Amino acid sequence: MRIPFGLFFVFLSTFCHAQNLPAPITNDPDSAVIVYKDIINFWKAFDRSSQEGSQAFEKYYIRPGSNGVKHFIDHNRIVNADSLFGTVQKKRSEYLRVREQTLSIEKVVPQCKAVYYSFEYLYPKAKFPPLYFVIGRFNTGGVSLKAEQIIGAEMNELSNIPYLVAHELVHANQNIPYKYKILLEQCIIEGSADFLGELISGKVASQEPYRYAEGREASLKKDFLRDMELGENDDFANWLNAGKRKDDRPADMGYYIGYAITKAYYEKASDKKKAVYDILNIQDCKEFLKKSGYQPDK
Known part of the structure; x- marks a missing residue:
């Protein structure tokens, strides 16, 4: 069966999402990828962890996680399901305190997009890596890499997130060598x-x-x-x-x-x-x- 040309990109996007492949970097703010599905997955795992223990985080959060979650695993911020579950047990009240605001991330996405448009105006060569909102172990507020930006949602007030995104976006576009190491x-x-x-x-x-x-x-x-x-x-x-x-x-x-x-x-x-x-x-x-x-x- 021949797939209509326009639908091919819809199919490709869906395939990449399903396979948890890295999202693309773009020069177009309108095409910039912002992912917050991991927040929903985390709370699903959180709610089921009282019955399923650490396996809830493995099954509902880590295994289906975005590239942002994978980075937090690979760089010892989440470490693994057991470590995350252990932190949740110790800091359960702290997680519950930020639950509502983390589930409201979608509300600040338009403001984050406005930051992108402003940056493109000042710097037409701007690049916009995918932005992932994840939940970790209360140890990382934000990470900026050339290929992706990751925000630890539990570490940041909702109203402050667009300003943090702006800071990290600048980092992603910096070309400053660490020449003297001073x-x-x-x-x-x-x-x-x-x-x-x-x-x-x-x-x-x-x-x-x-x-x-x-x-x-x-x-x-x-x-x-x-x-x-x-x-x-x-x-x-x-x-x-x-x-x-x-x-x-x-x-x-x-x-x-x-x-x-x-x-x-x-x-x-x-x-x-x-x-x-x-x-x-x-x-x-x-x-x-x-x-x-x-x-x-x-």
């Missing part, structure tokens, strides 16, 4: 994702570093530029991740620093779209810092 690079990678994410969504996903920076901008700049000079031995814990810090500053103040450097570069640029291109394609973070004009206050 603090400056990682701060610029994260901070520029915050800056461009805010441009396309209207808000930075994690506000705490920015609230802390208010009124402390000059002293933070001085501290960072001093620490940066330590080169290969610079202390990431003072600026990134949740390690021990020297004062009361919150984690990830380096996001704010990278944001401030990127903003300084963007504001100096007469061609804003070219500035966006430059920010996404920084090849030398030290040179970018010089061009930004982000220097100690005199």
Whole structure:
């Protein structure tokens, strides 16, 4: 039987979905794939786990899971059905507290799509990997890869998800080599994702570093530029991740620093779209810092 040409793509899409093949990357926001079926599967497994134990998660969540679930398995975020079931038993009340909001993910999909359109306008070469919403073990809020983006729905407030999606979308489009393996690079990678994410969504996903920076901008700049000079031995814990810090500053103040450097570069640029291109394609973070004009206050 000959399949009509138009129906062939419907058949192909259905086949890929059924086989859990990776969804395609696209340059068209309208064609961008957003998958949240894993949320429904998780709660089906959750409800049946009281009778079926870990096998409920294997049968209803992991086995039919999307590529996002497979990634969380392969990279030890879910690990396996037994590990997930163990976490559910320990944190049952925490899972139940986020149940309603995770099942409402569909409500923020239009806002996520609006972020895509904004990004395409600023960066016509934008690529949109498939976006998966999954539920893990309360250990991963989001992962951005060139081939896919994954959001841990249990870790994020529903209203904040579009801003996190914006941040991760920028990461997926960055072409910034980790050349020197120093603090400056990682701060610029994260901070520029915050800056461009805010441009396309209207808000930075994690506000705490920015609230802390208010009124402390000059002293933070001085501290960072001093620490940066330590080169290969610079202390990431003072600026990134949740390690021990020297004062009361919150984690990830380096996001704010990278944001401030990127903003300084963007504001100096007469061609804003070219500035966006430059920010996404920084090849030398030290040179970018010089061009930004982000220097100690005199």
